[in-house]
Amino acid sequence: MRLVVTGRAGQVTRALQAAAGHGVVVIPAGRPEIDLLHPDGVDVALAALSPDVVVNAAAFTAVDLAETEREAAFAINGAGAGAVARAAARLAVPVIHLSTDYVFDGTNPVPYVETDAVAPANVYGQSKLAGERAVAAATDNHAILRTSWVYAAAGKNFVATMLRLAETRDEVGVVSDQQGAPTYAPDIADAVIAVARNLVADPHEPRLRGIFHMTGAGATTWAGFAEAIFARAGARRLPRARVRPILTADYPTPARRPANSRLDCGRLTSTHGVTLPDWRDALDRCMDAIAAQRAADEDKKT
Numbered sequence: 387m388r389l390v391v392t393g394r395a396g397q398v399t400r401a402l403q404a405a406a407g408h409g410v411v412v413i414p415a416g417r418p419e420i421d422l423l424h425p426d427g428v429d430v431a432l433a434a435l436s437p438d439v440v441v442n443a444a445a446f447t448a449v450d451l452a453e454t455e456r457e458a459a460f461a462i463n464g465a466g467a468g469a470v471a472r473a474a475a476r477l478a479v480p481v482i483h484l485s486t487d488y489v490f491d492g493t494n495p496v497p498y499v500e501t502d503a504v505a506p507a508n509v510y511g512q513s514k515l516a517g518e519r520a521v522a523a524a525t526d527n528h529a530i531l532r533t534s535w536v537y538a539a540a541g542k543n544f545v546a547t548m549l550r551l552a553e554t555r556d557e558v559g560v561v562s563d564q565q566g567a568p569t570y571a572p573d574i575a576d577a578v579i580a581v582a583r584n585l586v587a588d589p590h591e592p593r594l595r596g597i598f599h600m601t602g603a604g605a606t607t608w609a610g611f612a613e614a615i616f617a618r619a620g621a622r623r624l625p626r627a628r629v630r631p632i633l634t635a636d637y638p639t640p641a642r643r644p645a646n647s648r649l650d651c652g653r654l655t656s657t658h659g660v661t662l663p664d665w666r667d668a669l670d671r672c673m674d675a676i677a678a679q680r681a682a683d684e685d686k687k688t
């Protein structure tokens with residue numbers, strides 16, 4: 387099965403590359419050949435790679451920057467996603483599109499299900515919602531996977547930020563009134579591959595298509611996530627700090643964030659047979675990977 391994935395060095399693209407094997411070939415398709423800001427050549431470029439499944443993991447992911455770079459966010463996350471899905475439709479192959487919890491405003495008191503009303507609270511969420519709609523309009527042969535709080539051992543993410551801050555501070559203030567589920571990119575990769583296999587195996591089953599929620603199991607707050615990171619840091623000789631819980635109101639950002647980002651992932655389990663591991667177990671694996679990478683880097687220096 388040839389999975390062609392948009393984006394080159396993104397967290398999910400890299401995780402998919404690492405998960406390849408056992409009959410799965412992962413082919414990254416990114417800039418300059420595929421630039422979602424200028425999606426004119428996307429169909430020709432994707433066709434040349436002969437995919438069995440197209441995965442759209444490329445996105446404008448800088449949530450705060452999107453507030454001022456609205457046009458680029460909509461071009462990449464909205465129109466760009468549509469162009470990728472149309473290209474997949476022309477090739478008569480399924481498209482798996484990554485989306486986000488930020489399509490919701492976060493006022494729900496319980497985890498969101500796929501049929502809950504969307505109401506993004508920021509430009510990034512609006513642009514990702516435009517992408518979901520463009521993908522669905524392009525082809526029925528799609529799985530839109532909404533995920534949240536994505537992190538990996540490398541790349542720009544919350545774990546990397548916490549470890550960097552702990553190098554120079556004893557204490558970090560972290561918001562404690564936003565809930566969600568951290569999701570480890572390698573677990574996303576395994577889930578995407580499982581969904582891709584199901585779509586290829588059963589090309590006409592509507593139940594396998596549509597929108598699915600896909601996050602790490604369990605939930606926490608950003609402060610809880612930070613505490614869990616530092617609780618695992620010491621034993622792995624990684625930097626650690628105390629966590630000072632703060633309120634969203636005390637940490638103003640250009641983009642508003644949902645208070646409740648929790649997604650109910652039951653549909654993914656019942657239709658695709660896919661359940662992501664508990665976020666705490668995933669964090670163990672990520673911290674091990676970071677510690678191993680740092681030890682290898684140290685070895686190279688000496």
Ligand SMILES: NC(=O)c1ccc[n+]([C@@H]2O[C@H](COP(=O)([O-])OP(=O)(O)OC[C@H]3O[C@@H](n4cnc5c(N)ncnc54)[C@H](OP(=O)(O)O)[C@@H]3O)[C@@H](O)[C@H]2O)c1
Pocket residue numbers: 392393394395396397398399416417420421422423424442443444445446447462484485486487514533534535536537541542
């Ligand atoms: N990060 C999160 O917390 C989070 C949460 C919920 C949902 N998601 C969704 O999950 C998916 C994967 O996220 P991620 O964390 O892997 O993202 P990421 O690490 O920020 O990587 C973004 C990817 O998008 C590519 N990209 C950006 N602009 C592009 C353009 N104009 N043309 C082509 N490619 C472009 C980048 O390409 P280069 O490799 O060339 O830089 C990179 O590969 C995205 O759809 C995102 O919206 C992410």
